[in-house]
Amino acid sequence: MQSPVMADGGLTPDRVRKGVLQRGLAGRLSVMKWVVVALFMALTEVSVARAADGDKVYLLEEGEDATSTHYYFLYCVGDMVQRVRWVWNGGAQNDPTVTEYVMKGGTVRVSHLKGVREQLPDLLAGKEPSLKTVSSYVLGPEKGYDKEDQILAPSGKADQALTAEQRVDLSNLLEILARERPAEAVLR
Numbered sequence: 001m002q003s004p005v006m007a008d009g010g011l012t013p014d015r016v017r018k019g020v021l022q023r024g025l026a027g028r029l030s031v032m033k034w035v036v037v038a039l040f041m042a043l044t045e046v047s048v049a050r051a052a053d054g055d056k057v058y059l060l061e062e063g064e065d066a067t068s069t070h071y072y073f074l075y076c077v078g079d080m081v082q083r084v085r086w087v088w089n090g091g092a093q094n095d096p097t098v099t100e101y102v103m104k105g106g107t108v109r110v111s112h113l114k115g116v117r118e119q120l121p122d123l124l125a126g127k128e129p130s131l132k133t134v135s136s137y138v139l140g141p142e143k144g145y146d147k148e149d150q151i152l153a154p155s156g157k158a159d160q161a162l163t164a165e166q167r168v169d170l171s172n173l174l175e176i177l178a179r180e181r182p183a184e185a186v187l188r
Contacts, residue, residue: 057126059187060179067092072176073126073187084176087123096120098131101173107140110169126187139166 058074068091075083084101098113113131115123122129139162162170 057187058181058185059126060176060181060185065091071124072179074176074181081177084173086172086176089120089124090117096123097134098123099169099172101169101176105140107138108170108173109136109138110166110173111136137166139170 055078056076058072058076060072060074062070062072064070067089069089071087071089073083073085073087074081075085080103082103086099086101088097090096095117096115096119098111098115100109100111100113102109102111112134114134115129115131119129119131
């Protein structure tokens, strides 16, 4: 599985077109409804058998090249993934970036954060140093949708449709949630 498209520093119209639009997430509402169904199915995918052991944090890693690695922290409460923290180590020369997804009450808060190289050991240890917020938004009722359980805009309300960046973020979240979570990936 390829790394999700980085939302900062590498998000160009061409990458969005190739990385998202060709995957069928071109904004067609019927396809987006399927994506939302898949998202919530993935959120409940953590095994019920593991829920008896209490809350878990999974750490999944994916190497991009010799110096660049993506780290995915999945915070589970019982049998539900509540939060996903995607840390990119910045490779050999760049500052680390974090994309955080917090799922609560039918919404997904997406935050793009930036750190400095000195914070990398803490980030990789699962600690939460103070980071600079680059952008943050909520998908769901807080955006003004009509129903509390709706993550996407109702048909006919184009002003509430997902932007290209939001479609990339949602696609990345689904790719992360779809990853296998073996027992040895439990951090705590």
